[in-house]
Amino acid sequence: GAGVSQSPSNKVTEKGKDVELRCDPISGHTALYWYRQRLGQGLEFLIYFQGNSAPDKSGLPSDRFSAERTGESVSTLTIQRTQQEDSAVYLCASSLASGSHEQFFGPGTRLTVL
Amino acid sequence: KQEVTQIPAALSVPEGENLVLNCSFTDSAIYNLQWFRQDPGKGLTSLLLIQSSQREQTSGRLNASLDKSSGRSTLYIAASQPGDSATYLCAVSPYTGANSKLTFGKGITLSVRP
Numbered sequence: 001g002a003g004v005s006q007s008p009s010n011k012v013t014e015k016g017k018d019v020e021l022r023c024d025p026i027s028g029h030t031a032l033y034w035y036r037q038r039l040g041q042g043l044e045f046l047i048y049f050q051g052n053s054a055p056d057k058s059g060l061p062s063d064r065f066s067a068e069r070t071g072e073s074v075s076t077l078t079i080q081r082t083q084q085e086d087s088a089v090y091l092c093a094s095s096l097a098s099g100s101h102e103q104f105f106g107p108g109t110r111l112t113v114l
Numbered sequence: 115k116q117e118v119t120q121i122p123a124a125l126s127v128p129e130g131e132n133l134v135l136n137c138s139f140t141d142s143a144i145y146n147l148q149w150f151r152q153d154p155g156k157g158l159t160s161l162l163l164i165q166s167s168q169r170e171q172t173s174g175r176l177n178a179s180l181d182k183s184s185g186r187s188t189l190y191i192a193a194s195q196p197g198d199s200a201t202y203l204c205a206v207s208p209y210t211g212a213n214s215k216l217t218f219g220k221g222i223t224l225s226v227r228p
Binding site: 004006031033035041042043044045048050055056059091093095097101102103104105106107108110 | 118145146148150155156157158159160163203205207212213214215216217218219220221
């Protein structure tokens with residue numbers, strides 16, 4: 001079956017602009033996660049969704065970052081007034097909320113802020 | 115706060131060699147541990163997942179072990195091949211409910227020389 005998909009695969013934007021990143025999880029996966037991977041850094045957790053609620057937003061680095069999810073489907077991560085330090089690969093993962101909780105990752109969106 | 119360490123950061127071996135990649139974590143209260151592979155410019159591919167109650171998992175030439183009490187995991191790769199060249203990441207999830215947000219190590223970049 002289809003895996004996790006993300007769009008766009010690459011995004012180049014100017015400092016100060018807003019960007020929206022999209023994630024389509026595996027069908028039937030109720031849990032969805034966003035992570036960020038900056039150059040030379042490990043992956044950092046950003047936010048966790050269970051269904052369309054976000055009980056853990058503890059990883060969002062500032063109030064310029066927000067995310068929403070429609071039902072148990074698509075999620076969008078929005079970054080307002082982008083800064084150069086936001087440049088990173090943004091990865092989305094999904095999992096079944098019960099059982100092993102194995103996470104399956106999408107290919108990521110590479111964001112470059114000029 | 116959970117911290118995951120992978121040492122060394124890079125490793126180069128000749129083809130055919132058996133090798134062990136190490137991962138350590140500071141908080142033994144984990145739900146599971148996952149090993150991932152990341153190819154340049156790509157997302158993460160899940161290799162093996164070990165539940166906290168398990169001691170090892172095997173898939174083909176890969177074997178992952180877990181010693182939760184000492185905070186260690188190893189990924190054993192048998193008869194390495196040039197196609198195994200990639201970055202290998204280990205990640206742990208906390209022992210709290212359905213939120214399985216992962217804490218990642220920075221990865222080990224493996225190069226297998228023909």
